[in-house]
Amino acid sequence: MSDIAATLRQPAKGRSLWDDARRRLMRNPAAVVGFVLLLLFTLLGIVGMLNYTFPGLFGLHPVDMLYRDKVSLAPTAEHMFGTDTEGRDLFSRVLFGLGISLAVGFVATAVSLFIGVVWGATAGYIGGGVDAFMMRIVDVLYSVPFIFFVILLMVVFGANIWLIFIAIGAVEWLTMSRIVRGQTISLRQKEFVEAAKAGGASGPAIVFGHIVPNLMGPVVVFATLNVARVILLESFLSFLGLGVQEPLTSLGKLIADGANNMDTAPWMIVWSAATMFIALLCFNFVGDGLRDALDPKDR
Amino acid sequence: MLVQIFRRLLIAIPTMFVIIAAAFFLMRAAPGSPFSSERQVSAEIEQRMLAAYDLDKPVGQQFVLYVTRLLQGDLGPSMKYKDKDVGDIIAEGLPTSLIIGGAAMVLALAVGCSLGVWAALRQNRPEDYVAMSFAVAGVCLPPLVLAPLFSLVFGVQLKWLPTAGLYRDQYTVSHLLLPVVALALPQIAIISRLIRASMIDAMRSNAIRTARAKGLPESQVVWRHALPVAMIPVVSYLGPAISTVLTGGFVIETVFQLPGIGKQFTIAALQRDYTLVMGVVILYAAMIMFFNMMSDVMYGVLDPRARRS
Numbered sequence: 001m002s003d004i005a006a007t008l009r010q011p012a013k014g015r016s017l018w019d020d021a022r023r024r025l026m027r028n029p030a031a032v033v034g035f036v037l038l039l040l041f042t043l044l045g046i047v048g049m050l051n052y053t054f055p056g057l058f059g060l061h062p063v064d065m066l067y068r069d070k071v072s073l074a075p076t077a078e079h080m081f082g083t084d085t086e087g088r089d090l091f092s093r094v095l096f097g098l099g100i101s102l103a104v105g106f107v108a109t110a111v112s113l114f115i116g117v118v119w120g121a122t123a124g125y126i127g128g129g130v131d132a133f134m135m136r137i138v139d140v141l142y143s144v145p146f147i148f149f150v151i152l153l154m155v156v157f158g159a160n161i162w163l164i165f166i167a168i169g170a171v172e173w174l175t176m177s178r179i180v181r182g183q184t185i186s187l188r189q190k191e192f193v194e195a196a197k198a199g200g201a202s203g204p205a206i207v208f209g210h211i212v213p214n215l216m217g218p219v220v221v222f223a224t225l226n227v228a229r230v231i232l233l234e235s236f237l238s239f240l241g242l243g244v245q246e247p248l249t250s251l252g253k254l255i256a257d258g259a260n261n262m263d264t265a266p267w268m269i270v271w272s273a274a275t276m277f278i279a280l281l282c283f284n285f286v287g288d289g290l291r292d293a294l295d296p297k298d299r
Numbered sequence: 300m301l302v303q304i305f306r307r308l309l310i311a312i313p314t315m316f317v318i319i320a321a322a323f324f325l326m327r328a329a330p331g332s333p334f335s336s337e338r339q340v341s342a343e344i345e346q347r348m349l350a351a352y353d354l355d356k357p358v359g360q361q362f363v364l365y366v367t368r369l370l371q372g373d374l375g376p377s378m379k380y381k382d383k384d385v386g387d388i389i390a391e392g393l394p395t396s397l398i399i400g401g402a403a404m405v406l407a408l409a410v411g412c413s414l415g416v417w418a419a420l421r422q423n424r425p426e427d428y429v430a431m432s433f434a435v436a437g438v439c440l441p442p443l444v445l446a447p448l449f450s451l452v453f454g455v456q457l458k459w460l461p462t463a464g465l466y467r468d469q470y471t472v473s474h475l476l477l478p479v480v481a482l483a484l485p486q487i488a489i490i491s492r493l494i495r496a497s498m499i500d501a502m503r504s505n506a507i508r509t510a511r512a513k514g515l516p517e518s519q520v521v522w523r524h525a526l527p528v529a530m531i532p533v534v535s536y537l538g539p540a541i542s543t544v545l546t547g548g549f550v551i552e553t554v555f556q557l558p559g560i561g562k563q564f565t566i567a568a569l570q571r572d573y574t575l576v577m578g579v580v581i582l583y584a585a586m587i588m589f590f591n592m593m594s595d596v597m598y599g600v601l602d603p604r605a606r607r608s
Binding site: 139140143144145147148149151152153154155156228232235236239240241242252255256258259262263266269270273276277280281284285 | 311
């Protein structure tokens with residue numbers, strides 16, 4: 001009897017949105033596999049980048065080492081992915097390119113996330129004329145094909161990885177700001193916002209302390225899919241010779257190199273294209289899985 | 300509808316002007332002149348070269364000159380091909396790019412819609428899963444992955460189809476097949492997913508129940524009543540799709556060595572041929588804005604609910 005009473009006295013263990021979401025996500029095999037593979041890819045990418053900074057770390061072939069006697073070598077035991085037309089170990093280069101591509105994806109998405117959340121939350125919370133004005137700007141920018149601006153920037157100022165981060169991030173925030181604004185408007189009326197106001201919290205404190213944390217669900221979904229889009233965009237630039245430049249490389253640049261040497265070294269394109277395909281697939285699986293997990297009514 | 304087009308134009312024209320201005324001043328901000336890489340010439344000759352391209356005048360005046368010429372349809376002379384105008388270079392490449400892009404869009408719509416409807420009518424059956432797995436994979440196979448792989452497999456290894464060597468005014472199926480399919484496949488994937496989702500919704504609607512109750516044959520219910528409603532989201536996706544296909548063409552033309560605008564643009568960008576780069580940017584920006592506008596207007600016509608907002 002006292003046992004039951006003791007049990008009853010304990011507060012019911014609440015399940016947050018994120019607990020529920022994780023439970024649902026774990027039941028989606030594609031999303032779980034995608035998530036695990038992405039973790040693995042991220043680790044491999046970091047290893048690849050460390051191998052560039054500290055050549056020979058982890059016993060890998062250095063990224064830039066030219067094996068002059070082993071130019072365009074098909075995959076062997078020593079060079080798992082073979083070598084490229086310069087005689088560089090392709091495995092090390094693919095890992096390095098993967099690292100750079102993922103870095104561009106994550107950093108540019110973080111930039112767009114920051115701008116989009118601040119812009120959308122501000123417009124949605126203030127509302128009225130300010131909201132109308134801010135969102136009208138977004139509408140107008142939407143119709144501008146920004147990819148050409150990014151291309152122009154690269155042509156004029158020369159491709160450079162920092163410019164790529166910022167240019168792509170500054171282009172991709174529009175959809176994010178729309179999502180955040182819509183969510184903010186629906187949250188603005190909620191009791192917890194009233195409570196915060198009654199407690200004397202300032203506008204910015206309410207927006208960034210109370211509203212933003214509660215709209216992270218759709219934002220996370222969008223961000224995940226956005227990373228894949230940014231990686232594609234960077235690859236497109238690299239493919240045109242306007243992305244990252246030597247000595248850096250990226251998946252897009254590796255694919256472009258492979259495309260130029262298909263006759264002599266077909267494995268170059270195969271490895272880099274396969275890596276790109278799997279990475280994009282994982283982001284899509286995780287993004288779709290997160291959407292289903294966070295928004296059960298949408299299924 | 301006319302009012303809507305007019306309102307969109309009111310926004311589109313100043314936006315286009317801002318694009319042109321931004322592109323123009325961005326290029327003037329570029330370090331060095333387009334001739335800086337060439338061999339040393341005497342000050343007098345350089346002065347004449349600058350004068351020939353109006354580069355000796357103040358920037359503001361240059362801009363007015365450029366816009367005035369642009370309004371007359373003149374994109375100025377190319378800075379690398381000495382005796383050619385940007386307009387001529389674009390006119391040479393445009394047919395190839397438009398044929399490839401147009402064929403890819405038609406293919407994407409035809410196959411995407413059929414596949415989406417087919418999958419929707421078999422919802423949650425094995426065929427549906429197969430079709431949708433294909434669609435997910437297709438989304439992750441952008442032209443820059445697919446085009447070289449196609450070229451490698453069907454051209455280099457199997458030698459079924461030529462991988463390059465299309466000449467102007469000689470558009471054969473065997474030359475265009477690989478580029479068009481590589482360009483269309485991601486769009487097929489996206490369109491089929493869109494159609495599948497909206498078709499499933501449409502088939503559950505009251506209108507369809509009424510059509511069935513009326514005793515219409517199933518084929519008519521699907522194609523006459525459900526599909527037009529299910530097409531609406533695709534119409535609003537057409538703008539972005541065309542924009543993706545146009546930019547994807549840059550990659551396709553580079554991989555398959557096709558003499559289109561994309562190929563010229565890639566070369567121009569690497570050679571810093573500023574006027575040519577700018578001409579292509581303006582043309583493509585205008586085309587994309589136009590198609591976005593058409594897609595939105597059509598959406599408004601097809602779905603009266605969208606007009607109110």
